[in-house]
Amino acid sequence: MEPKRLVIVAVGGQGNLLASSVLGEAALLTGIPLHMSEIHGMAQRGGVVESALVFGDATSTIISDGEADVLVGFEPAETLRALNKCNSRTVVITNLAPLMPFTVNIGQGVYPDLKELQKLIQAKTAKLIAFNAADMAKEAGNVLAVNMVLLGALIQTGVLPLTTENVKEAMKRKTKQQFLDSNLKAFDLGYSAAAAAA
Amino acid sequence: MHKLLTDKAGEQMLLLGNEAIARGAIEAGVAFTSTYPGTPSSEISTSFFQMAQESDLYFEYSTNEKIAMEVAAAAANCGVRSMCVMKHVGVNVAADALMTLAYVGVKGGMVIVSADDPFMFSSQNEQDNRFYAKMSGLPMVEPSSVEEAKDLVTYAFELSEKLNEPVLFRTTTRINHSTGIVTLGKIRKPVIKGDFTKDPLNLVTVPAVARKLHVKLLENYDKALQLAEASEYNLISGRGKWGIICNGVSYNYVNDAIKDLNLADKIKVLRIGFSHPLPPNLIKKFIKNCEKVLVVEEGEPYMEEAVKAMAQEEGLTLEIKGKAKDLFTRLYEYNPGQVRQCIATFFGLDYTPPAAVDVSDVPPVPQRPPTLCAGCSHRATYLEVKKAAEGMETVYPTDIGCYTLGLLPPLSTADFLLCMGSSVGTSGGFSRVTDKKVVAFIGDSTFFHSGIPGLINGVYNNHNFTLVILDNGTTAMTGHQPHPGVDMTKLRLEGYGRVSIEAVVKAIGVKYVTVIKPYKVKKSTEAIKEALNYKGVSVIISEEPCALYAKALKMPQRKPFRVSEKCKDHRECINQMACPAFYIWDEKVNIDPDMCTGCAVCAQICPENAILPVKETA
Numbered sequence: 001m002e003p004k005r006l007v008i009v010a011v012g013g014q015g016n017l018l019a020s021s022v023l024g025e026a027a028l029l030t031g032i033p034l035h036m037s038e039i040h041g042m043a044q045r046g047g048v049v050e051s052a053l054v055f056g057d058a059t060s061t062i063i064s065d066g067e068a069d070v071l072v073g074f075e076p077a078e079t080l081r082a083l084n085k086c087n088s089r090t091v092v093i094t095n096l097a098p099l100m101p102f103t104v105n106i107g108q109g110v111y112p113d114l115k116e117l118q119k120l121i122q123a124k125t126a127k128l129i130a131f132n133a134a135d136m137a138k139e140a141g142n143v144l145a146v147n148m149v150l151l152g153a154l155i156q157t158g159v160l161p162l163t164t165e166n167v168k169e170a171m172k173r174k175t176k177q178q179f180l181d182s183n184l185k186a187f188d189l190g191y192s193a194a195a196a197a198a
Numbered sequence: 199m200h201k202l203l204t205d206k207a208g209e210q211m212l213l214l215g216n217e218a219i220a221r222g223a224i225e226a227g228v229a230f231t232s233t234y235p236g237t238p239s240s241e242i243s244t245s246f247f248q249m250a251q252e253s254d255l256y257f258e259y260s261t262n263e264k265i266a267m268e269v270a271a272a273a274a275n276c277g278v279r280s281m282c283v284m285k286h287v288g289v290n291v292a293a294d295a296l297m298t299l300a301y302v303g304v305k306g307g308m309v310i311v312s313a314d315d316p317f318m319f320s321s322q323n324e325q326d327n328r329f330y331a332k333m334s335g336l337p338m339v340e341p342s343s344v345e346e347a348k349d350l351v352t353y354a355f356e357l358s359e360k361l362n363e364p365v366l367f368r369t370t371t372r373i374n375h376s377t378g379i380v381t382l383g384k385i386r387k388p389v390i391k392g393d394f395t396k397d398p399l400n401l402v403t404v405p406a407v408a409r410k411l412h413v414k415l416l417e418n419y420d421k422a423l424q425l426a427e428a429s430e431y432n433l434i435s436g437r438g439k440w441g442i443i444c445n446g447v448s449y450n451y452v453n454d455a456i457k458d459l460n461l462a463d464k465i466k467v468l469r470i471g472f473s474h475p476l477p478p479n480l481i482k483k484f485i486k487n488c489e490k491v492l493v494v495e496e497g498e499p500y501m502e503e504a505v506k507a508m509a510q511e512e513g514l515t516l517e518i519k520g521k522a523k524d525l526f527t528r529l530y531e532y533n534p535g536q537v538r539q540c541i542a543t544f545f546g547l548d549y550t551p552p553a554a555v556d557v558s559d560v561p562p563v564p565q566r567p568p569t570l571c572a573g574c575s576h577r578a579t580y581l582e583v584k585k586a587a588e589g590m591e592t593v594y595p596t597d598i599g600c601y602t603l604g605l606l607p608p609l610s611t612a613d614f615l616l617c618m619g620s621s622v623g624t625s626g627g628f629s630r631v632t633d634k635k636v637v638a639f640i641g642d643s644t645f646f647h648s649g650i651p652g653l654i655n656g657v658y659n660n661h662n663f664t665l666v667i668l669d670n671g672t673t674a675m676t677g678h679q680p681h682p683g684v685d686m687t688k689l690r691l692e693g694y695g696r697v698s699i700e701a702v703v704k705a706i707g708v709k710y711v712t713v714i715k716p717y718k719v720k721k722s723t724e725a726i727k728e729a730l731n732y733k734g735v736s737v738i739i740s741e742e743p744c745a746l747y748a749k750a751l752k753m754p755q756r757k758p759f760r761v762s763e764k765c766k767d768h769r770e771c772i773n774q775m776a777c778p779a780f781y782i783w784d785e786k787v788n789i790d791p792d793m794c795t796g797c798a799v800c801a802q803i804c805p806e807n808a809i810l811p812v813k814e815t816a
């Protein structure tokens with residue numbers, strides 16, 4: 001199978017690693033090779049977390065600049081920061097709810113304008129799907145389900161060789177029982193949002 | 199049951215590289231494990247720590263890497279399979295033991311994991327520990343993938359028992375922190391008890407014995423050479439007139455590049471998985487049939503230099519390259535695109551890399567550096583030391599842990615750092631040759647690891663500095679591992695002792711010791727001032743649990759604070775402390791109640807007393 005390369009960027013605490021592990025489990029269920037790696041630069045202390053997932057016939061666990069087929073950003077400024085991973089055929093999915101970096105909070109930097117940010121990404125890549133995933137997570141009844149909202153959108157794009165069914169099964173295995181319903185709902189909301197954007 | 203103890207051979211599991219290594223050890227029947235935590239190796243030990251609580255496995259967090267190696271070496275000398283785990287710089291600490299352990303050898307298998315960190319994702323240097331194999335004369339193996347890592351552990355144990363010496367198992371961050379699908383193998387039943395047979399003429403390394411043992415080591419080296427020549431982990435794939443020799447994760451990038459560039463019938467690859475001693479016959483045979491050879495290895499030109507020397511021995515003049523201006527660098531980790539480009543360059547292929555989007559017109563994205571957590575006790579201590587040292591010219595030697603983040607403004611309380619424990623040692627030098635006030639910072643775990651000899655040195659040589667021991671009751675940075683000062687009953691674990699930092703400091707003979715509670719700003723600042731004015735070695739122990747750990751352990755939480763109308767916008771709080779719970783909204787300082795831990799430190803420095811606890815909601 002032609003390799004498909006996914007980069008996920010997030011801020012520590014946004015549940016990026018859980019999202020990767022759900023995708024990993026889904027790949028295992030589907031029977032497609034997967035190689036992935038993650039770098040969490042002191043994530044718990046507010047740093048950035050980056051995961052690379054390579055599905056299909058490749059053996060590398062990292063993704064070079066310009067080589068992502070799809071980029072999922074859990075936080076808009078982080079999506080923009082990771083734009084160097086994309087090429088003109090990359091599909092980009094981003095949450096639009098900002099988490100202010102501390103440097104901005106104390107007046108040492110300017111947060112990028114969200115409209116401008118979307119325009120830039122749109123102009124440079126194949127497709128941008130952008131929405132407020134935090135609101136949808138809230139709607140699903142679990143503020144921590146931003147990761148599952150974005151997973152829903154990711155699966156909707158069909159870039160990855162994974163079915164909704166397998167991802168939901170993986171969610172059952174990998175996420176906490178008490179959050180399963182809200183997580184599944186979050187997934188569906190993200191899925192619909194991406195479908196509406198198409 | 200711990201998932202890594204699953205006794206179902208053939209089952210597939212998605213595992214982190216570190217988990218795969220721990221699982222490999224379990225499959226190999228490891229019985230004795232030890233470590234000092236260090237990223238990127240930490241999850242191997244976390245897995246052992248957890249499994250030891252529900253199986254016969256012995257595991258310990260040792261005080262430092264040298265001790266971790268010594269306890270494991272003793273177990274292995276009683277015939278028990280043992281593993282000790284550390285990050286690359288940890289091997290420096292253990293090197294004294296390692297060099298002579300190579301002479302003495304082992305009876306049961308012993309595997310030493312060295313987790314190297316190219317790019318220094320979380321390290322102070324990116325040294326290439328393959329040279330430890332060369333220097334010690336011990337065999338080394340290196341996996342290229344998560345799947346292989348698991349199986350290679352068993353191989354390493356068998357190798358160790360064939361040669362009766364420890365085997366170095368080298369990984370890089372991209373093995374440790376990669377995840378892959380692993381097929382479980384059978385678990386060998388561990389032998390937990392061993393026996394020690396007295397044999398001083400082979401085990402006590404006085405010069406006469408050591409001279410004999412060095413001969414044995416060299417004989418072993420020759421045996422290891424034969425094993426490396428025949429090892430299934432030194433494998434050749436593909437065919438063609440061009441050759442690539444590679445190791446570790448580079449093998450993956452090479453394989454992917456060959457596919458991407460359609461070079462399957464032009465290039466053959468020799469992947470070295472048994473990397474010390476390198477197999478000369480295999481390599482010579484491989485390069486003899488090549489027009490030119492590219493060596494792909496992160497770090498130092500360890501293989502490249504060896505391959506060139508072998509070519510010289512054979513009188514071969516083919517081009518062999520690796521590290522060069524237009525090819526590979528000694529810096530950082532490699533990536534697939536870079537390897538593809540270098541292969542194309544070296545073999546003269548027409549190749550245009552995929553065009554990444556042009557980001558030149560993207561506005562600068564504000565940095566998101568890691569910072570001390572909201573309510574972190576280190577921030578409070580730093581603030582107080584700076585207040586107490588007002589008007590003094592200071593040098594702040596620091597050490598390795600979360601508190602190194604004190605380097606960033608506005609705290610700016612880190613001036614010099616070499617390695618674990620260097621805060622104390624360097625203080626002696628700084629205070630001798632400058633007239634500045636030297637205030638060093640060290641964490642509790644680091645103090646036990648290697649701070650104590652430095653403090654003894656300070657007392658003995660009558661240096662003049664203040665050491666602040668930041669005692670937050672855990673090894674926070676690497677994921678909250680316990681250390682000798684921790685009350686293990688709080689973790690519901692029995693059978694541990696406990697060492698008091700204060701008692702150790704006093705026993706060393708430090709005349710001025712004071713304990714502060716850093717959340718009490720005024721009292722602490724005064725106590726620090728006094729300690730700073732003391733001539734000689736003074737020690738301040740700043741005691742407060744790590745805020746993040748306290749939350750994880752569900753210790754009682756304090757009420758968060760808020761900024762009231764009394765705020766006159768001096769922004770003293772932000773300018774002095776920069777607690778990440780602060781944010782500016784509508785030109786005013788606010789506190790995020792979800793982040794604030796209620797440490798109350800900001801409230802004590804606000805000149806208007808404007809920061810108040812959030813009122814109970816009715």
Ligand code: SF4
Binds near residue numbers: 747
């Ligand atoms: S983990 Fe603990 S010690 Fe580290 S920054 Fe956070 S509160 Fe401070």
Ligand code: SF4
Binds near residue numbers: 758777778795798801
């Ligand atoms: S009380 Fe102040 S310093 Fe402490 S965590 Fe809250 S905002 Fe930060």
